[in-house]
Amino acid sequence: MPDPSPYDALLLVSFGGPEKPEDVVPFLRNVTRGKDIPDERLEEVGEHYYGFGGRSPINDQNRALLEALRADLAGAGVDLPVYWGNRNWDPYLQDALAEMRADGITRAAVLVTSAYSSYSGCRQYRENLADAMLGLTEDRADGEGPRLDKLRHYYNHPGFVEPAVDATLAALAELPDEARHGGHLVFVTHSIPESMSAASGPAAEPRSAYVAQHREVAAEVVERVREETGHRYPHELVYCSRSGPPQVPWLEPDVNDHLKALHRRGVPGAVLVPIGFVSDHMEVIYDLDTEAMQTAAELGLPCTRAATAGVDPRFVAMVRELLLERAAAERGEEPVRRVSSGQPSWDVCSPGCCANPRGPRPALCGSD
Numbered sequence: 238m239p240d241p242s243p244y245d246a247l248l249l250v251s252f253g254g255p256e257k258p259e260d261v262v263p264f265l266r267n268v269t270r271g272k273d274i275p276d277e278r279l280e281e282v283g284e285h286y287y288g289f290g291g292r293s294p295i296n297d298q299n300r301a302l303l304e305a306l307r308a309d310l311a312g313a314g315v316d317l318p319v320y321w322g323n324r325n326w327d328p329y330l331q332d333a334l335a336e337m338r339a340d341g342i343t344r345a346a347v348l349v350t351s352a353y354s355s356y357s358g359c360r361q362y363r364e365n366l367a368d369a370m371l372g373l374t375e376d377r378a379d380g381e382g383p384r385l386d387k388l389r390h391y392y393n394h395p396g397f398v399e400p401a402v403d404a405t406l407a408a409l410a411e412l413p414d415e416a417r418h419g420g421h422l423v424f425v426t427h428s429i430p431e432s433m434s435a436a437s438g439p440a441a442e443p444r445s446a447y448v449a450q451h452r453e454v455a456a457e458v459v460e461r462v463r464e465e466t467g468h469r470y471p472h473e474l475v476y477c478s479r480s481g482p483p484q485v486p487w488l489e490p491d492v493n494d495h496l497k498a499l500h501r502r503g504v505p506g507a508v509l510v511p512i513g514f515v516s517d518h519m520e521v522i523y524d525l526d527t528e529a530m531q532t533a534a535e536l537g538l539p540c541t542r543a544a545t546a547g548v549d550p551r552f553v554a555m556v557r558e559l560l561l562e563r564a565a566a567e568r569g570e571e572p573v574r575r576v577s578s579g580q581p582s583w584d585v586c587s588p589g590c591c592a593n594p595r596g597p598r599p600a601l602c603g604s605d
């Protein structure tokens with residue numbers, strides 16, 4: 238029987254999103270807290286959400302993932318409750334921790350729905366956990382919340398990579414026959430400021446882990462596709478969802494600019510592979526399925542989009558594997574740490590890892 242000890246719970250941590258039109262501006266206030274952005278500008282940004290009925294798909298996707306995780310754990314004989322808390326919308330992290338404490342949870346493994354190293358994708362969540370824990374203890378002075386251990390980055394775990402390979406093959410098959418062989422694979426992730434990218438990863442190692450990790454995954458998917466098709470597809474890593482003042486450099490090229498460049502070069506087709514995302518949330522259904530596909534249509538460039546991992550059984554099973562792997566390590570054992578390429582990520586973030594660009598703040602799940 239699998240042994241999850243010392244853990245008595247799993248906590249799913251995600252970004253959150255509005256569930257109805259009146260949620261949109263309050264949600265965006267949470268996302269941009271401390272940046273003094275007027276509501277008029279938030280209303281403009283909110284048009285992305287209003288176009289989908291004011292509802293982000295991310296919460297429904299997390300509900301589906303929760304259900305799948307609970308079923309997978311139960312089916313494998315792992316008797317652990319699974320909780321869920323968000324950074325920016327209900328259910329909030331502090332509420333999830335309060336529920337866990339009320340249920341008597343003492344130590345929980347944490348899965349974040351971000352596979353890569355960066356401030357916004359890792360350390361900021363660790364800061365959110367610290368804030369939620371502080372709020373919990375201030376709210377109730379009769380005890381602390383559960384101890385939390387964040388599971389390692391999983392960008393190169395087979396449970397994340399293999400669904401991306403199969404999704405890429407399926408999307409290639411959807412291209413017109415005349416566009417397929419000469420098409421390009423366009424790997425897409427969320428753009429971040431260049432300074433944030435440069436500070437991503439452990440301080441003691443070469444930085445820019447965010448870009449390096451994405452490139453590692455892209456290269457692995459390209460190689461697996463070659464093994465299946467006998468053809469090595471040209472590929473590039475590009476970015477979407479840039480925001481912030483125009484004078485601040487962000488990672489480029491933008492996916493729309495890249496599609497235009499492919500068209501100018503006479504490339505006959507493209508497959509968008511959203512390796513930066515674990516599910517089809519707003520950055521996928523708007524930035525890719527809406528904007529990028531519109532760009533491709535205007536260019537007359539055949540273009541398809543690969544699916545994200547979502548609730549693929551391999552991705553769901555990966556979470557259980559990471560949980561049991563970390564549990565074994567915490568018991569002093571030496572578990573097998575599966576990866577599709579490179580080296581497995583670290584369990585505990587080192588001091589200065591994915592540094593906060595605005596200066597140090599308390600964070601959980603690290604050694605600083």
